[in-house]
Amino acid sequence: MLPPATAMAEQVHFFHNVVLMPIITIISLFVLGLLVWVMVRFNSKANPTPKKFSHNTLLEVIWTGIPILILLVIALPSFDLLYKEDVVPDGKQVVAEADGATTEFIFENDFPQSRQVKRSSHLQVLISSPAGLRSLKYKEDYSVKGFGDPEVKVSLKSAPAMGEQVLIRGGRATQNGSNCAAFKRYFDICEKQVVLAPSMTLKVTGNQWNWNYAYPDFGDFDFFSNMQVEEKTTPEDFMFEVDNRIVVPVGETIRVTVTASDVIHAWAVPQFAIKIDAVPGRINEVWFNVEREGIYYGQCSELCGTRHSFMPIAVEVVSRQEFEIWINKQRALAGLEPMFQDDVKLAQIRADADKK
């Protein structure tokens, strides 16, 4: 599989590589062994007069019971992953400026009753400094009072330095950090992760045979994304590359709503572990939060007609600033005023748009 680009995809890959593949391999070898044994031991030459009995209660209980247990072992983590991917996160972040002395910080626990911050896995504390983001460890670096109360009190062991920021994130955790020891052997990123509520919605519409993308939070514009012609791409990227890529900011939660205008398509990006049907007259919802900037490819994954294999998906994940510049550009192309300020680059974008 391609390297995962989201924490969700890492967990899906972990489930596949570490849970499913060993089970599948053991079962296949066991069944193969049984077949070989039956063929060798009980063929008509080796066993000319077969016994006439049928049924064996103990054996039948075992070969019904063990597969049920195996299915349970597979089902529980699988349901957990399905739930996490299906429910769009609603995490909230509180930012406090450090003054070099304060160690107590308050998180307002104003979630609905069912999603209150009730235990340590619902809370993530980070320190933002010029060096980047650093996640603190519960009990080692901070303690918490008032889980489930309207105000949750976070006490840091040592006061963060002047100029640093304390980030407290509360909400459902998609990664509680408890399986990190096993996880770390396979992937480089593993820490507790409370995912924040979406910062934007991407509206995806499947057509025969291209995709249409709209950004309803950033104005009334949308664009079509068609497969790039062969001359404008490389042999490796041909049939994955598109003329207009989706652009989204790195490290932010993106809500994706998916529908279709004609027949059923499916919007799939393997590195995000996303594959979701685009059904005419219905809206399906999924989300992702990409950890690394880059370009990620996918393809329509529901047979939708003769050009089904020619409607690829390309997602370009960029910094917040680049994203805002891109939004301004799209707005300029649609005849809208810029939404974000970036004077030098903006002037260039306006000039480019005027040329077009």
Ligand SMILES: [Cu+2]
């Ligand atoms: Cu399609």
